Amino acid sequence: MTLDRISLETFRNHAATSLEGTGRFNLLVGENGAGKTNILEALSLLAPGRGLRRAALADMAGQDGAGGFGIGASLVPADASGPAAEPVRLGTFTQAAQPGRRHVRIDGSASSAVALGEWLSVGWLTPAMDRLFADSAGARRRYMDRLAVAIDPGHAAHAARFSAALRERNRLLSAERAPEAAWLDGIEAQLARHGALLTEGRARLVAGLTEALAEAPAEPFARPALSHRAGGPLGEKDLLTALHEERAKARRAGRTLTGPHRDELDVVFAAKNVAAAQCSTGEQKAMLIAMTLAHGRLAQQGRASILLLDEVAAHLDPLRRGALFERLAEGSAQIWMTGTEMAAFEAILPQASVWRIAEGRAIPV
Amino acid sequence: MASQEIETLAAALARLPGLGPRSARRAVLYLVKRRENALPALLEALEGVRDTLVECDICGNVDTRNPCGVCSDPRRDARSICVVEDVADLWALDRARLFTGTYHVLGGKLSALDGVRPEDLSIAELLERVGGGGVDEIVLAMNATLEGQTTAHYIAERLEDLPVRVTQLAHGLPVGGELDYLDEGTLAQALRARRPLG
Ligand SMILES: Nc1ncnc2c1ncn2[C@@H]1O[C@H](COP(=O)(O)OP(=O)(O)OP(=O)(O)O)[C@@H](O)[C@H]1O
Ligand SMILES: [Mg+2]
Ligand SMILES: [Zn+2]
16 A cells, blocks of 8 residues: 555645655655655654654644644555555644644544554654764664554553653652652552563564564665663563662662663674664664664554655665665565655666655656 | 623633633623523522532532531442542542442642642541441542552552452553543443452
């Protein structure tokens, strides 16, 4: 299944943009500031979550509009003559009166963002993610959680519950008055329950990625070796015990010392055994691409899959660019790529639908 | 509407849940038109509630008598107490007579971030009620929020040494769900399937 008949209304710099006649490969080409990434962001909102910029909904409404935006797309079955030939219409929008509230429509009926995940799995790689390996451990935990949620939506609830419980416990630990033991017990019970499931979800994700990565060729994209390093004991019971035992120390520190808020995602360039953060820009990009493709396969789960690749071609040498297109062609995801120059896409132009983006408009090429 | 008094009334009504400035104006207009009948009747009803509204010494419910209608109802089973966060939760559970015992209103939930501590809730009063004897079962009906569940855990622990059975609403409740917003079917299901605290 692929997305087609895409429409953006007063979404960022797009007043009214529509994209029709999409294919497996879709290219958005245009100058800096034309509105290419904005289109990818709009597509990323056809999945649960906050989209590829993690921006506030209110910021997405076009500045020249009435406040509020709309995004629509049809999910078209590959076999247009089969029994399930009717396209599914997906839509999400906000309104001026409540610019921070996102509405979802599926085939015209009001629905929830979570329900979008029934139909579509959306993955992305953006230039902002280039910093992943050099960034803080917190950024890598967020990365793991976003990827885990795409596979299991329940992961989001555990992440939210865990961080709420963590804030409560840290407040009690840092208060002047010594916290009451029974109150800490109550909070720790929830920290342990949701924390254990949170860590477990991350570990499962990393194991799945590792498996998917092993199936892909080791060349020409640097193959990363991933490992999830837990920040506390695994399992609810052991985590609960550890939290109980660390109380005196945690009280002196004024914060929780053990648990999934200390988890790490370790990434190593497998062939050279070098930490990803120490690798070259191109090598880091190659590893990110490998991880993005592996996750795309892992997350598909029988759904339509789309992959948003913002400016990936630009940083790759011609050999790797060709290899990327080949790998993308082997998969089944619908691909959306952006670039400032047509030349970078020469190798796939014959199989691609192309739009030239300029000043918030899309012109088919 | 020029008069200051009418504006004040409209502003006060606009703050009521479910209303807003537009509906408030319609309500004011209605009362002005029926100033002979509807207005005095409403005034009397409001005054009656204001003059008699009291918090029940036993359970914390808000009623026009003390002990409240629930606590003084002889058909109710005083051996079973359902603990709720707020009066709104009590009313939600009692709307359809789902629970045949009595209640205990905590007056909130534990929250370190909001500075709500155990002594800010009527937990000591609950322990006293149970300690006084004649109570077999405590049903913890806290909301399914993080704070609600922390509070349930806390109370269960404080009740540990007392001779009562402690059960909890079954978690058919949506995460982050507030009792007050649940329909009666869901509430009945949660009550029927209440389980011992794990
Ligand atoms: N809410 C908004 N309303 C109107 N315009 C906006 C809004 N938010 C962002 N923009 C504008 O949208 C324009 C296009 O942004 P976008 O990131 O899509 O460009 P791009 O084509 O990806 O460019 P680049 O090649 O530099 O990455 C920017 O000039 C930005 O100022
Ligand atoms: Mg861009
Ligand atoms: Zn009472």
